[in-house]
Amino acid sequence: MKVGLMGLGTVGTGVVHLIDQNGESIEKKLGEKIEIKKILVKNPIKKRTPLAEGKITFNPDDILEDEEIDVIVEVMGKEHPALEYIVKALEKGKHVVTANKEVIAKHGKELIKLARQNKVHLLYEASVGGGIPIIRPLKQCLAANKIYEIKGILNGTTNYILTEMKEKGLDFEEVLKNAQEKGYAEADPTDDVEGFDAARKLAILCTLAFNKFILPEKIYTKGIKFISKSDIKYAQELGYTIKLIAYGKVDEKDRLEAWVHPVMIKKDNPLSGVKGVFNAILVDGNAVGEVMFYGQGAGMMPTASAVVADIMDVKNHIVIQNGCEEAELLPIVDTVSKYYIRLIAFDRPGVMSKITGILGEKGISLLSVVQKGVLGQTAEIVLITHIANTGKIFEALKEIQNLQEVESIESVIRVEEE
Numbered sequence: 160m161k162v163g164l165m166g167l168g169t170v171g172t173g174v175v176h177l178i179d180q181n182g183e184s185i186e187k188k189l190g191e192k193i194e195i196k197k198i199l200v201k202n203p204i205k206k207r208t209p210l211a212e213g214k215i216t217f218n219p220d221d222i223l224e225d226e227e228i229d230v231i232v233e234v235m236g237k238e239h240p241a242l243e244y245i246v247k248a249l250e251k252g253k254h255v256v257t258a259n260k261e262v263i264a265k266h267g268k269e270l271i272k273l274a275r276q277n278k279v280h281l282l283y284e285a286s287v288g289g290g291i292p293i294i295r296p297l298k299q300c301l302a303a304n305k306i307y308e309i310k311g312i313l314n315g316t317t318n319y320i321l322t323e324m325k326e327k328g329l330d331f332e333e334v335l336k337n338a339q340e341k342g343y344a345e346a347d348p349t350d351d352v353e354g355f356d357a358a359r360k361l362a363i364l365c366t367l368a369f370n371k372f373i374l375p376e377k378i379y380t381k382g383i384k385f386i387s388k389s390d391i392k393y394a395q396e397l398g399y400t401i402k403l404i405a406y407g408k409v410d411e412k413d414r415l416e417a418w419v420h421p422v423m424i425k426k427d428n429p430l431s432g433v434k435g436v437f438n439a440i441l442v443d444g445n446a447v448g449e450v451m452f453y454g455q456g457a458g459m460m461p462t463a464s465a466v467v468a469d470i471m472d473v474k475n476h477i478v479i480q481n482g483c484e485e486a487e488l489l490p491i492v493d494t495v496s497k498y499y500i501r502l503i504a505f506d507r508p509g510v511m512s513k514i515t516g517i518l519g520e521k522g523i524s525l526l527s528v529v530q531k532g533v534l535g536q537t538a539e540i541v542l543i544t545h546i547a548n549t550g551k552i553f554e555a556l557k558e559i560q561n562l563q564e565v566e567s568i569e570s571v572i573r574v575e576e577e
């Protein structure tokens with residue numbers, strides 16, 4: 160099997176090394192040898208692994224027009240020109256393996272159709288959960304189930320930040336800086352900390368689990384930048400751990416509820432014990448019950464493990480997915496949840512009754528209200544609501560923010576239901 164590799168960064172280098180290290184056992188399992196024939200890169204002065212010697216090219220057509228190459232592995236990242244190269248490869252009748260969540264989340268639907276028209280496979284196991292097998296289990300092993308719900312920690316960087324904040328009692332900015340120094344966070348961390356990366360992965364999972372196509376930008380997404388060490392401490396006092404959760408569910412009206420949001424998770428929920436850069440995905444199916452997928456959601460060798468398995472699978476891949484409809488999205492304002500709200504108010508008589516009054520007018524009842532302490536002229540107030548309509552919460556927050564007595568609303572976090 161002759162492979163054209165597009166990209167020789169973290170993942171591409173892992174792929175080259177894994178095929179070299181495990182070549183013999185891969186050949187035994189596959190019945191043929193995997194040979195990386197050519198490797199596309201961009202930077203002519205970058206030092207490369209010796210295993211790439213004699214294979215490097217800077218011209219994509221050297222790979223795309225090579226009749227001998229039957230599998231293209233796209234591990235360049237970004238939407239363009241990766242999308243154009245994948246399209247050309249499929250049109251040329253080449254199988255494509257990719258780790259590119261952006262391309263799959265935004266264009267997966269058309270690309271799968273194009274692959275089918277050209278009688279080739281498009282495989283993308285590494286695009287969600289890095290080394291964790293989740294795409295193939297959803298497409299094959301769990302295919303007989305009706306999936307009720309998906310709940311996951313899909314981004315290692317944010318999970319690392321939240322874990323460090325909790326274990327070391329540090330603030331977001333401090334941990335982010337450490338994470339960048341250690342290489343766990345990008346120089347520009349926006350995609351991770353704002354939840355966009357998790358939303359792309361959630362879009363891919365929703366398509367597979369519910370057979371509903373959803374563009375990642377339509378998913379309501381709130382990241383973790385606003386979370387402070389006080390929120391982490393209060394969550395602990397209340398018996399919760401804060402996690403950035405990607406959630407998908409189809410309701411009785413066949414509408415898709417999909418969001419990425421910080422959630423206070425009960426300590427006995429298996430997701431609460433997922434620490435550091437690890438990822439985990441809970442899938443609830445009507446026959447199988449709840450299953451959890453856990454492991455390293457990124458990294459050179461874990462991701463290469465998924466990519467090389469896809470290359471091997473090209474030969475015997477079963478296609479069950481038969482196209483999917485566009486999802487009707489349940490608007491975020493129509494979802495319900497308990498909410499944790501932390502705000503700073505001026506320490507004046509009557510402030511509490513004004514806040515609870517606004518919530519009461521919107522039909523939002525409170526599970527608890529605690530004044531956490533006085534900081535000069537202001538006091539920190541933590542409210543936990545009973546299950547409430549998110550739209551009503553948004554309306555109430557707007558009114559509370561406008562109260563003269565309220566300085567700021569610091570945090571709004573969903574709280575897991577019992």
Ligand SMILES: NC(=O)c1ccc[n+]([C@@H]2O[C@H](COP(=O)([O-])OP(=O)(O)OC[C@H]3O[C@@H](n4cnc5c(N)ncnc54)[C@H](OP(=O)(O)O)[C@@H]3O)[C@@H](O)[C@H]2O)c1
Pocket residue numbers: 165166167168169170171199200201202203205233234235236237239240258259260285286288289456457458459462
């Ligand atoms: N890193 C992970 O742990 C991980 C996990 C899961 C999924 N992924 C996905 O895997 C993909 C690759 O990630 P990565 O971390 O390996 O990225 P990376 O380290 O930045 O490597 C990207 C590689 O692609 C090459 N490249 C980029 N644009 C190119 C262009 N226009 N023409 C030719 N070559 C180009 C780069 O060339 P130069 O070497 O010349 O710069 C580099 O070799 C992304 O889609 C990412 O989301 C990554």
